[in-house]
Amino acid sequence: MVRFQLRRFVRTCVLATISIVALVLSFALLPSVEAKQTCLRIAMPESASGPVGPDVYRAVMRDAGLCVDPMPMPNARAFMSMRHNQVDGVFAMLEEFESSVGTPVIRGNVRVGNPDGILVVKKGGAHSVAELTSEDIGVWLGASWSEKLLGAYDHVVRVPGGPAMMREMLVKGRLDGMLLNAFSLSVQGGVPDGFVQIPVTKLAVYSWLRAEHASEIAKFDIGTARYLEKILAWHGQAS
CATH class of the missing domain: 3.40.190.10 (Periplasmic binding protein-like II)
Structure with a gap:
């Protein structure tokens, strides 16, 4: 009788221990599951x-x-x-x-x-894309709307650094103009001195x-x- 009760006590203790360990592990593993969330x-x-x-x-x-x-x-x-x-x-x-x-x-x-597509050129210069002749016009590399708008125009400079680099090149005289959207132009501080902006399309x-x-x-x-x-x-x- 005593031996039976002892076995029962030991079994109860073992089961309780297993339950506690399982509970602890479940909480311990929870953060790791959350950490694996795909972003x-x-x-x-x-x-x-x-x-x-x-x-x-x-x-x-x-x-x-x-x-x-x-x-x-x-x-x-x-x-x-x-x-x-x-x-x-x-x-x-x-x-x-x-x-x-x-x-x-x-x-x-x-x-x-739905920003405007903007052509930025020197004051007194072209008033539209159609009036461009030999000006070096910067476009954001990968901006297909700019490529389509300029069509077969030969003096296109594709700039990988986007609006910031184009504006810097414009100020330093390495570009005669640039084609970009109005939001990007605003973020970069607007039109530099000596230049004007001309809306040429809607995007x-x-x-x-x-x-x-x-x-x-x-x-x-x-x-x-x-x-x-x-x-x-x-x-x-x-x-």
Whole structure:
């Protein structure tokens, strides 16, 4: 009788110990499971920085229920990164992106912007793209709308560093003009002295995800809309 009770006591203790260990392990492993959460790699324009930069974008997407890893990069690199599955989405690309990127993508339902395409030239110079003759015009490498607008124009300088580099080259006399969107021009401080800006087209810009992430598009749209609200609020305070 005593031996039976002893066995029963030992068995009860062993089972209790196993239960406690299992409980402890379950809590210990929980953070590691959360740490393995997949975050979507989103290519961001290099001009998206400062008070409305990648950290703000990450935060609003997290609030929308989506984990993202913003990756600032030049426009051309963002294009190729989507093509080669090095990123999962891009914050801002034109509507023609789907037909040119060479991989299945899905467009967000929130329009990121509808900026003017701007031609910046010297005062007293050309008044339109059609009036350009021999001026060296800088374009953001990978910005297909600029290439299409300039068509067969021979004096195109493709700049990998985007608006910031183009503006610097313009000021230093290495370019006679540049073609970029109005938002990027504003971020870079506007038109340099001695130059004028001429609206030449309208651009519809959207965010995009790779097609395999289509199930996340609703959250993606919510986060995009909130990020745009942050940008507008910041511009309102800065003006």
